[in-house]
Amino acid sequence: MRDATTKAMAGPRPVVLSGPSGAGKSTLLKKLMKEYDSVFGFSVSHTTRNPRPGEENGKDYHYVTREVMQARIDNGEFIENAVFSGNMYGTSKAAVQDVQAKNLICILDIDMQGVRNIKRTDLSPIYISIQPPSMAVLEKRLRDRKTESEESLQKRLHAAKVDMEFSKEPGMFDVIIINEDLEDAYGKLKETLIEEINKVKKVGMSS
Ligand SMILES: Nc1ncnc2c1ncn2[C@@H]1O[C@H](COP(=O)(O)OP(=O)(O)OP(=O)(O)O)[C@@H](O)[C@H]1O
Numbered sequence: 001m002r003d004a005t006t007k008a009m010a011g012p013r014p015v016v017l018s019g020p021s022g023a024g025k026s027t028l029l030k031k032l033m034k035e036y037d038s039v040f041g042f043s044v045s046h047t048t049r050n051p052r053p054g055e056e057n058g059k060d061y062h063y064v065t066r067e068v069m070q071a072r073i074d075n076g077e078f079i080e081n082a083v084f085s086g087n088m089y090g091t092s093k094a095a096v097q098d099v100q101a102k103n104l105i106c107i108l109d110i111d112m113q114g115v116r117n118i119k120r121t122d123l124s125p126i127y128i129s130i131q132p133p134s135m136a137v138l139e140k141r142l143r144d145r146k147t148e149s150e151e152s153l154q155k156r157l158h159a160a161k162v163d164m165e166f167s168k169e170p171g172m173f174d175v176i177i178i179n180e181d182l183e184d185a186y187g188k189l190k191e192t193l194i195e196e197i198n199k200v201k202k203v204g205m206s207s
Pocket residue numbers: 019020021022023024025026027028141142144145179180181182183185
């Protein structure tokens with residue numbers, strides 16, 4: 001998995017947001033990208049899952065068939081890939097390079113398998129885990145989101161238990177943020193990233 005392609009274009013340090021499905025990763029990263037649109041760029045992953053209402057191809061994900069995804073993986077186009085809740089997901093080299101070429105902070109929203117795989121690359125991101133306050137709250141958020149079938153919901157809750165244990169492994173994450181109150185969690189996320197944000201802003205002002 002060690003790969004120098006993304007390192008060659010190194011600019012600001014990328015950011016990995018991970019944590020259980022439903023913990024609030026997308027909610028937090030959308031807030032961040034809205035407030036700092038000229039600082040962050042989202043690494044648009046590929047997936048074989050169906051788009052949810054309101055999601056856009058090329059913006060939220062690149063939606064592909066299993067055949068296309070597998071062919072691209074076999075062709076070495078991905079930095080990491082994983083199967084989550086029965087669907088394939090992956091970060092392409094192009095997704096990261098597109099953001100890095102603009103000198104923006106590249107944000108990856110990936111599961112724990114992705115975190116393990118990214119740790120074997122040269123990307124060297126800041127690793128942040130977004131955690132729910134409890135499994136009960138997580139289940140309520142996932143149910144209220146109304147995006148999952150009962151089967152998918154159960155798979156995601158099972159993965160969440162494993163994920164929350166995994167996040168306790170020493171050194172796995174630079175920062176763990178409990179997303180109970182959204183504004184508090186967002187404040188902690190900004191605090192964690194403010195140094196990198198200011199670096200990018202400074203370069204933007206001098207160019
Ligand atoms: N602090 C919060 N308080 C209450 N609801 C929240 C909070 N943060 C997020 N939510 C809600 O919880 C649901 C799950 O959030 P979100 O979709 O951002 O999770 P996620 O971690 O990105 O999930 P996935 O990995 O499945 O994409 C959403 O409906 C969102 O509006």
